Amino acid sequence: MSDIGGIIKKELRELLTLQSIIPIMVMALVFGSLGTSFSGMDQASQPPIVGLVDLDGGEYADIVTSTVLNNSDVIYQGISIEEGKQAVRDNNAGALLVIVDGFSSDITDNRSGQMEIYWYMKGTGIMETISLANVNVLMAEINTNLSRAIIADGSGLDANITLSPMVASDNTMVKDKEMDGVNPMVVSAVIDQQNIMMPILIMLVIVLIGGIVISSMGMEKENKTLETLLTLPISRTSIVAGKLIGAAVVGLIFGGIYMIGLGVYLQSFSASTSIDLSQYGLTLDALDYVVIGVMMFLTILSALAICMILGAFAKNYKSAQSLTLPVTLLAMIPMFVIMLSDFSNLSIEFQVLLFAIPFTHPMMAIENLMFDNWTLVIGGLAYNLAFSLATIYVAVRIFKSDVLLTGLGWTREKLRKRMRR
Amino acid sequence: MEVEDLFKNYGDRVAVGGLNIQVKEGEIFGLIGPNGAGKTTALRVISTLLQITSGRVRVFGLDVDSEPDEVRKIISYLPEDAGAYKNLTGRKYLDFMSSFFASGKERESMLKKGIEITDLADRIDSKVETYSKGMTRRLLIARAVMTSPRLAILDEPTSGLDVINAKEIRDLVKKMSSEGMSILLSSHNMFEVEFLCDRVALINEGVIIEKGTPDELKSKYGVKNIEEVFTEVVG
Numbered sequence: 001m002s003d004i005g006g007i008i009k010k011e012l013r014e015l016l017t018l019q020s021i022i023p024i025m026v027m028a029l030v031f032g033s034l035g036t037s038f039s040g041m042d043q044a045s046q047p048p049i050v051g052l053v054d055l056d057g058g059e060y061a062d063i064v065t066s067t068v069l070n071n072s073d074v075i076y077q078g079i080s081i082e083e084g085k086q087a088v089r090d091n092n093a094g095a096l097l098v099i100v101d102g103f104s105s106d107i108t109d110n111r112s113g114q115m116e117i118y119w120y121m122k123g124t125g126i127m128e129t130i131s132l133a134n135v136n137v138l139m140a141e142i143n144t145n146l147s148r149a150i151i152a153d154g155s156g157l158d159a160n161i162t163l164s165p166m167v168a169s170d171n172t173m174v175k176d177k178e179m180d181g182v183n184p185m186v187v188s189a190v191i192d193q194q195n196i197m198m199p200i201l202i203m204l205v206i207v208l209i210g211g212i213v214i215s216s217m218g219m220e221k222e223n224k225t226l227e228t229l230l231t232l233p234i235s236r237t238s239i240v241a242g243k244l245i246g247a248a249v250v251g252l253i254f255g256g257i258y259m260i261g262l263g264v265y266l267q268s269f270s271a272s273t274s275i276d277l278s279q280y281g282l283t284l285d286a287l288d289y290v291v292i293g294v295m296m297f298l299t300i301l302s303a304l305a306i307c308m309i310l311g312a313f314a315k316n317y318k319s320a321q322s323l324t325l326p327v328t329l330l331a332m333i334p335m336f337v338i339m340l341s342d343f344s345n346l347s348i349e350f351q352v353l354l355f356a357i358p359f360t361h362p363m364m365a366i367e368n369l370m371f372d373n374w375t376l377v378i379g380g381l382a383y384n385l386a387f388s389l390a391t392i393y394v395a396v397r398i399f400k401s402d403v404l405l406t407g408l409g410w411t412r413e414k415l416r417k418r419m420r421r
Numbered sequence: 422m423e424v425e426d427l428f429k430n431y432g433d434r435v436a437v438g439g440l441n442i443q444v445k446e447g448e449i450f451g452l453i454g455p456n457g458a459g460k461t462t463a464l465r466v467i468s469t470l471l472q473i474t475s476g477r478v479r480v481f482g483l484d485v486d487s488e489p490d491e492v493r494k495i496i497s498y499l500p501e502d503a504g505a506y507k508n509l510t511g512r513k514y515l516d517f518m519s520s521f522f523a524s525g526k527e528r529e530s531m532l533k534k535g536i537e538i539t540d541l542a543d544r545i546d547s548k549v550e551t552y553s554k555g556m557t558r559r560l561l562i563a564r565a566v567m568t569s570p571r572l573a574i575l576d577e578p579t580s581g582l583d584v585i586n587a588k589e590i591r592d593l594v595k596k597m598s599s600e601g602m603s604i605l606l607s608s609h610n611m612f613e614v615e616f617l618c619d620r621v622a623l624i625n626e627g628v629i630i631e632k633g634t635p636d637e638l639k640s641k642y643g644v645k646n647i648e649e650v651f652t653e654v655v656g
Contacts, residue, residue: 224504228564231468232521233494402471406431 058104123342
């Protein structure tokens with residue numbers, strides 16, 4: 001038993017190092033804070049926030065109004081659709097409900113009463129879509145109350161009208177775009193099909209090339225080939241550039257293969273929900289594709305340079321594996337956050353955190369370009385350019401320094417001595 | 422090659438403390454000393470791998486600190502426990518290395534020379550991962566000298582090799598020197614040092630404590646071989 005205990009101790013000492021613990025703690029902290037941040041956005045269990053426009057004023061319209069007032073937080077009540085839309089946008093409400101003129105008389109005449117819903121999507125993330133669900137609950141409540149009133153009146157209307165006295169037509173407002181006759185769930189599904197690809201692809205490419213570069217450095221050290229490489233008549237900048245380009249090519253090939261597979265997989269879900277986003281101006285032109293290409297290039301460059309820096313501290317192939325964790329985390333955090341929520345709906349702290357991670361920018365590039373959010377696109381491009389140049393500079397400096405061969409051992413020793421003093 | 426008052430510190434620890442040596446053209450100069458004496462650090466500094474804390478190193482007139490790229494064109498460094506890319510064949514490894522030094526016909530003849538030095542026959546087309554330690558070391562020695570460097574820096578060139586492999590490599594080093602190549606080597610093997618080196622320097626705790634030809638040193642200490650000189654001086 002004591003032998004086993006010794007082995008367990010040895011294994012724990014080898015596996016539970018600062019290198020392995022810190023990334024896990026950071027991940028737990030980030031997701032913990034993320035949960036707190038999202039909890040503020042969860043409106044599913046709260047009354048929906050809506051605007052109400054009554055263009056009818058009849059007896060059934062009054063039932064709708066009273067149902068809305070009793071079951072939701074009404075931020076606008078009036079007779080102007082435009083004012084109502086503005087109020088909904090200004091208050092980040094879920095929808096504007098419009099009781100169309102003739103609503104009550106249509107029901108009395110044995111026809112469904114018409115309502116219009118102007119859904120407001122604050123973003124295209126999963127959390128924003130979930131927050132629309134409680135408006136659907138309100139619409140169901142309106143229908144129920146209308147049915148009750150019709151039955152109580154004993155007006156002898158058609159059974160179908162009695163059970164579904166109201167018909168609502170959907171219109172969707174996404175940020176500053178409007179899509180008439182389109183349900184927000186359909187919009188969300190179609191945008192997701194396009195937007196989900198990018199974060200997953202970026203994450204995969206980064207993890208792949210990160211692993212390649214860091215492992216390559218680990219292998220150079222383990223196989224004792226690094227010293228020979230560094231005494232060849234080529235500049236350290238060329239060595240760094242050669243390693244970066246080599247890994248980028250492999251990463252792009254692997255990423256391309258994954259993208260094809262993922263594309264086919266996601267295509268299988270898209271057939272039933274397809275709408276043509278281009279008719280609403282939600283499309284990418286040639287310039288947008290160039291921007292995405294440049295963004296991808298800069299991101300890959302940044303990722304490679306980060307990995308090159310981390311790889312410089314790998315002692316061997318095994319330690320190189322654990323060094324890929326920070327890069328994986330940096331790629332996974334923006335991927336999950338962007339899939340769940342729109343950047344603009346995050347708290348300022350999270351926006352700063354995400355902006356600082358260079359991998360965030362290509363992940364949200366498609367959506368930003370679709371919605372002409374050029375501030376974030378150009379900001380992201382500038383940041384990624386600066387970040388990649390800075391990290392490549394640091395990588396070259398490390399390759400020119402002793403750290404590559406001697407590690408940080410003596411630096412740590414020096415720090416410890418200073419701390420003791 | 423001239424090393425003047427070379428200091429190399431790792432933080433507060435002095436690895437090389439005021440090293441002064443000169444290697445003449447075509448000379449084999451041996452750096453000997455106990456483990457941790459600073460031999461490898463000194464060789465790494467001269468090879469442009471580590472930065473100089475203070476002092477000056479010049480190789481054929483080129484300053485190692487300010488002209489490292491130029492220095493790397495005329496030197497060759499063989500680390501003690503160096504390896505080769507395991508997924509390459511011996512031929513491809515030598516070809517890859519020669520590509521940094523020459524092109525066209527010159528590269529072809531460099532490769533041919535390298536293959537001859539390895540003496541690996543048809544195994545030159547096998548992957549490095551299938552080589553024995555001796556075969557790998559011969560490949561690495563070939564890599565180091567096929568480019569005809571003006572200065573070859575060899576850290577323990579025969580370390581871990583059997584008697585026959587070690588002798589072959591010693592003969593090769595001697596031959597290269599006779600052809601005009603300057604060689605700076607470190608070794609724990611005193612027999613090897615005595616056999617190969619025109620001059621030797623004994624280093625301990627980063628400082629040269631004795632220097633001269635093997636005969637001069639033996640006569641000075643009145644002993645029969647360099648091993649006894651080493652014991653007298655370091656012990």
